[in-house]
Amino acid sequence: MTFEAVIERDVSVAPAELGVRRxxxxxxxxxxxxxxxxxxxxxxxxWIQTLEIDSIMARTLNADYILLxxxxxxxxxxxxxxxxxxxxxxxxxxxxxxxxxxxRGTILTIANIGQATPAIGFIILLAxxxxxxxxxALIALVAYSFLPVLRNTMVGLSQIxxxxxxxxxxxGMTPGQVLRRIELPLAVPVILAGLRTxxxxxxxxxxxxxxxxAGGLGDMIVNGLKLQRFPVLITGAVLVSCIALLIDWLxxxxxxxxxxxGV
Amino acid sequence: MTDSTADTGASRVLGGRPTEAxxxxxxxxxxxxxxxxxxxxxxxxxxxYGEQTVPAxxxxxxxxxxxxxxxxxxxxxxxxxxxxxxxxxxxxPTSGSITVxxxxxxxxxxxxxxxxxxxxxxxxxxxxxxxxxxxxxxxxKLLGWSKEKTRNRVDELLSVVQLDPKxxxxxxxxxxxxxxxxxxxxxxxxxxxxxxxxxxEPFGATDPITREKLQVEFLRLQESIGKTIIFVTHDFxxxxxxGDRIAVLSDRSKIEQFDTPANILRAPAxxxxxxxxxxxxxxxxxxxxPLYDALLGRATDARGTASLSETDSLRDAxxxxxxxxxxxxxxxxxxxxxxxxxxxxQISAELGDDAGAGAPGVLS
Amino acid sequence: MTGFDLPGLLAxxxxxxxxxxxxxxQHLLVVAVALLLATAIGVGVGLLVWNSPVGRSLAVxxxxxxxxxxxxxxxxxxxxxxxxxxxxxxxxxxxxxxLPIIRNTVVGLREVSPAIMxxxxxxxxxxxxxxxxxxxxxxxxxxxxxxxxxxxxxxxxAAIGAYVGGPGLGQMIxxxxxxxxSKNALNYALTGTLGVIVLxxxxxxxxxxxTKTTTSKGLRA
Ligand SMILES: Nc1ncnc2c1ncn2[C@@H]1O[C@H](COP(=O)(O)OP(=O)(O)O)[C@@H](O)[C@H]1O
Ligand SMILES: [Mg+2]
Numbered sequence: 005m006t007f008e009a010v011i012e013r014d015v016s017v018a019p020a021e022l023g024v025r026r027x028x029x030x031x032x033x034x035x036x037x038x039x040x041x042x043x044x045x046x047x048x049x050x051w052i053q054t055l056e057i058d059s060i061m062a063r064t065l066n067a068d069y070i071l072l073x074x075x076x077x078x079x080x081x082x083x084x085x086x087x088x089x090x091x092x093x094x095x096x097x098x099x100x101x102x103x104x105x106x107x108r109g110t111i112l113t114i115a116n117i118g119q120a121t122p123a124i125g126f127i128i129l130l131a132x133x134x135x136x137x138x139x140x141a142l143i144a145l146v147a148y149s150f151l152p153v154l155r156n157t158m159v160g161l162s163q164i165x166x167x168x169x170x171x172x173x174x175x176g177m178t179p180g181q182v183l184r185r186i187e188l189p190l191a192v193p194v195i196l197a198g199l200r201t202x203x204x205x206x207x208x209x210x211x212x213x214x215x216x217x218a219g220g221l222g223d224m225i226v227n228g229l230k231l232q233r234f235p236v237l238i239t240g241a242v243l244v245s246c247i248a249l250l251i252d253w254l255x256x257x258x259x260x261x262x263x264x265x266g267v
Numbered sequence: 268m269t270d271s272t273a274d275t276g277a278s279r280v281l282g283g284r285p286t287e288a289x290x291x292x293x294x295x296x297x298x299x300x301x302x303x304x305x306x307x308x309x310x311x312x313x314x315x316y317g318e319q320t321v322p323a324x325x326x327x328x329x330x331x332x333x334x335x336x337x338x339x340x341x342x343x344x345x346x347x348x349x350x351x352x353x354x355x356x357x358x359x360p361t362s363g364s365i366t367v368x369x370x371x372x373x374x375x376x377x378x379x380x381x382x383x384x385x386x387x388x389x390x391x392x393x394x395x396x397x398x399x400x401x402x403x404x405x406x407x408k409l410l411g412w413s414k415e416k417t418r419n420r421v422d423e424l425l426s427v428v429q430l431d432p433k434x435x436x437x438x439x440x441x442x443x444x445x446x447x448x449x450x451x452x453x454x455x456x457x458x459x460x461x462x463x464x465x466x467x468e469p470f471g472a473t474d475p476i477t478r479e480k481l482q483v484e485f486l487r488l489q490e491s492i493g494k495t496i497i498f499v500t501h502d503f504x505x506x507x508x509x510g511d512r513i514a515v516l517s518d519r520s521k522i523e524q525f526d527t528p529a530n531i532l533r534a535p536a537x538x539x540x541x542x543x544x545x546x547x548x549x550x551x552x553x554x555x556x557p558l559y560d561a562l563l564g565r566a567t568d569a570r571g572t573a574s575l576s577e578t579d580s581l582r583d584a585x586x587x588x589x590x591x592x593x594x595x596x597x598x599x600x601x602x603x604x605x606x607x608x609x610x611x612x613q614i615s616a617e618l619g620d621d622a623g624a625g626a627p628g629v630l631s
Numbered sequence: 632m633t634g635f636d637l638p639g640l641l642a643x644x645x646x647x648x649x650x651x652x653x654x655x656x657q658h659l660l661v662v663a664v665a666l667l668l669a670t671a672i673g674v675g676v677g678l679l680v681w682n683s684p685v686g687r688s689l690a691v692x693x694x695x696x697x698x699x700x701x702x703x704x705x706x707x708x709x710x711x712x713x714x715x716x717x718x719x720x721x722x723x724x725x726x727x728x729x730l731p732i733i734r735n736t737v738v739g740l741r742e743v744s745p746a747i748m749x750x751x752x753x754x755x756x757x758x759x760x761x762x763x764x765x766x767x768x769x770x771x772x773x774x775x776x777x778x779x780x781x782x783x784x785x786x787x788x789a790a791i792g793a794y795v796g797g798p799g800l801g802q803m804i805x806x807x808x809x810x811x812x813s814k815n816a817l818n819y820a821l822t823g824t825l826g827v828i829v830l831x832x833x834x835x836x837x838x839x840x841x842t843k844t845t846t847s848k849g850l851r852a
Binding site: 031032033036037116117119120121122123124125126128129131132133136204207208211212215216222225228229234237238240241242244245248249252 | 635688689692695696699700701702703704705707708710711783786787788790791795801804805807808811816817820821823824827828831832835
């Protein structure tokens, strides 16, 4: 058989596998999320319009107050997530590089216990032993959402086909080059999934920051409950839920866009 | 050490200096012109893994001429891979010395060394997040080639491994079939024209038909590029088909026999080698002997219309004799003129020459 | 700022161990009931949707959206409807448990190889029988893993339930918060938090046992 024939055969085989198997971009959730968020916010707004607002409610159900709490909430969330990205990804790289059983075992044990720790307990404990306020909440958020990113970085690096990294070494890449050009790009999807989880965690934990006087939309929920003004409570709960959904939605888009092609 | 000085240093060590080399084949001495290969020497190389007490490779010594295609063949776990990977220091030897063109690889920066040694593994290890072109460009980029030169090289290599650059350069590895990926693996290893190639069961994961195609293509390729190649396989037939010389290895990478395929088939050094060859040694040998190397009959003895070319093997001749049932068949030269004839007796005689020399039991 | 005082903590435990045990019991109870409800609902939904792409997507997406909602928001939003007490916590925990259970049920049912199902159909089993007698038992280990994940999740979230009058160790944590500044604040919060951690670890161990004993012998590794 001639080579030409061989090649023709191979070319004709390939197109069957041509459709790169990536998850579809426009999924039900992708399309529905922003629509649902807008509808829910609209419904909330219209509902509040129909209510008689007394002076207590007026103190919270106004644009200035809501924007202030939302800003606090987002600040907490994004500063914590940025810190987590900066701290947990390098930590994950170092942890996945170590050959020390002791260190790995320690990290895994801490990760397991950390996962079992209730966020509310941790944040209140920190407030009791240290102080109340924004900084404490920030530290609690960072500590709490550190683990998913650390773990995903380790998983992302360890799930890379060893033959790929061996090829890279065999071609003469330095360990730094192997990490930067091969391992990290290939781990990006898993690391991003960790960051997305951590962002959503942060929105949630930032809600309980109100218990230690660190602001955020949790204030509206707690005040609404304390003052028996359910519209305030509901507004806070709906707003914070919409923020969580929106951030998750944006993160999922970022995940799809930043995933390396071909993977 | 900066990249540029290291590079020139390393190219001096392993650079493609065309040399002439002699390669022993069955009965002739073939001179390969323009080999770009390097001379490799392993001396008393040992490898003991971690805490293990038994070495994986024990006192391994071997001399490989420039341009030779050496096959390491042996059962799984005998240490083939370990031995091969010590040459580019993916595995560090415990003791012994390894030189490439006279330079001790242990004294070189391993990353610089590896940029001048092509490396192909069974799992291929293409980078899934890079296109085919990007995969092939990795080493040229590491070596600081210009974009232009790299791009031309990619196109050239894709053509060499029989993949159309226009179709394939922009694809990702998972858009290719297994055989195509394997070709890209070979092209990637050839990218910077390294004088040495290390290949660990490169065709092992492909189906038999694809494997045979790849083997034929690979032989052709090697004919034109003349690299020094260490090729690991556990398939003895593959070793016979491809190798200039075969090293039959047993546990701890012990060399049971190191010789040309024909010599090993004719005279296995011991029972171990004989059992590795398995049945049909005579047929395997016949496949290695071209008709022009055999003692043939007169052209006038030829019967029938069927004929063979003098470049066909004795095995082809036997095949045709059995198929047609004729007593003798004509052999043509390049111009198509019948110049000789061949009979079963003459074929037997070619084998018979040495039948007594080896282990008769196997050859019977 | 309050310093840590081990003898003080031990004395605290000695004095209130029956309180603590009662809260542990409540905590376990509310989590267990929520998990049972969620397993019944989740496996049921999984059985209904596993073979329908749209149904699957709808079920998993809705459950995922619920899990995205911050727990304080979800629990508080139920107060206008159900008032303070166990009910909001129970419903909240059940809702949060749905995602891992539905997802693992669907994955587990889909993982059964077509060859096995074809063999079963070939022997004359109806589709329903194949689903309940072949697929479900084979998917069981995967489903239990889903319940296990849900358990870890809900044991932690239950702590926040105390804020809406729910049961369990969260009460100790909030007691610590409300007595901020007093010498017992740390003891309360620490006891509540440690209690939840220990509970989570013990329950996780229990699940290893449950997986072992409820998985068909032929499926065990
Ligand atoms: N990284 C390693 N650590 C410990 N032992 C190894 C390692 N790699 C290979 N070995 C052992 O060394 C021996 C030779 O292995 P290898 O060179 O891979 O054999 P082959 O390639 O011939 O199958 C085997 O016994 C194998 O178990
Ligand atoms: Mg091997």
